[in-house]
Amino acid sequence: MRQLFEETFVNDKPIKAVFSAKRRKSLEYNKVTIRPVMAGGEIRYQAEYTYDKKVTHNNIAQADIVEFCMELMNDFKQVNIFTNAEDIQILASKVDKPHISRKKASLSCQNFVHNRTKQYVIPDGVPCDFLIRLGVMDKAGKVIPKHYSKFRQINRYLEIVEDVFPYLPNKGNKPLKIIDFGCGKAYLTFAIYHYLKVLKGRNVEIIGLDLKKDVIEFCNKVAEDLGYNELKFLMGDIADYTSDNADMVVTLHACDTATDYALMNAVAWGTQVILSVPCCQHELFNQIKNDVHQPMLKHGILKDRLTEYLTDGLRGLKLESKGYSVAMIEFTSLEHTARNIMIKAVKRRSADSELCKKAQKQYEELRDFYQVRPTIDKL
């Protein structure tokens, strides 16, 4: 059940969730309805308690919502969750033996989704220093038309960072450590700095790592010009970068197995949040073997796509087996780039060894079914 709540509340954002059928008569309220609300640019949840003759409300931070739902399961036997994708019903006469059923979505919530996507984290028309410096905006803050898709991509990325923000550590003034592996020209590294440091006022230490010397020199110069003092760029290979740690690891289009090295570092450090958009997943292309699928795999293009999904599917399972809650989400729409699947992984608050074992078993079955040995396996 925890996993289902994590998946639904962290990834899908329910339109509403209704807890009903109370376990004991003495419980004062009859049902609890949870809805997402936007407050101060952040998603929170409002819990509405329905009593016989009154209704009360309570706000819950995104970071606490899964625990809150788990607690409510001690009070109620039934939960109905409505998302844009599906309706989910949980019937649990016994807390540890839930029956879960799913059907087509009966509700849709255009307004909530609409408002979120329209109100960009960094709006068009308001001057933003790093976007001006990188040539995405003019000095008046207007986005330059040919860079509009980059502007949208940056905002989409920040929406995702906004979603995972509550999962990042927040202990005193301790800086949040973030590493962007394969940062390239670092639009997103600058964007993350801007979001966390400038908009959220958090102490940060952000590193962008890339193989290319000229790119690193360029990025360090831009950071210096902007006074982004806690943002540094280093030249190096992800595979050799083992000497640090991070609260969040990001990779955007780190080619082929470079993504695996980044994931491996993140897991080894116990990184809270991983956002990774892989690309060029070629490694398994010449390894995949499966008699049943062979007639399909003889078509290069199908084999190529399957390789891509298999690589990322295995990466997702491996992360689950290491205690992460994983979602594959669309990063940008396919019209902008085919490389648009993001692995979004958030470390579970408490390791559930059964879930980890199950994911590891599924990982091994899938790997063996296609007779592959991916880099993530060796690492």
Ligand SMILES: C[S@@+](CC[C@H](N)C(=O)[O-])C[C@H]1O[C@@H](n2cnc3c(N)ncnc32)[C@H](O)[C@@H]1O
């Ligand atoms: C497609 S670019 C993406 C750049 C940037 N993340 C973005 O999305 O705009 C991939 C970048 O990863 C870097 N890269 C690839 N393999 C790497 C490795 N093993 N170590 C460090 N950087 C790597 C490349 O130099 C390149 O700049």
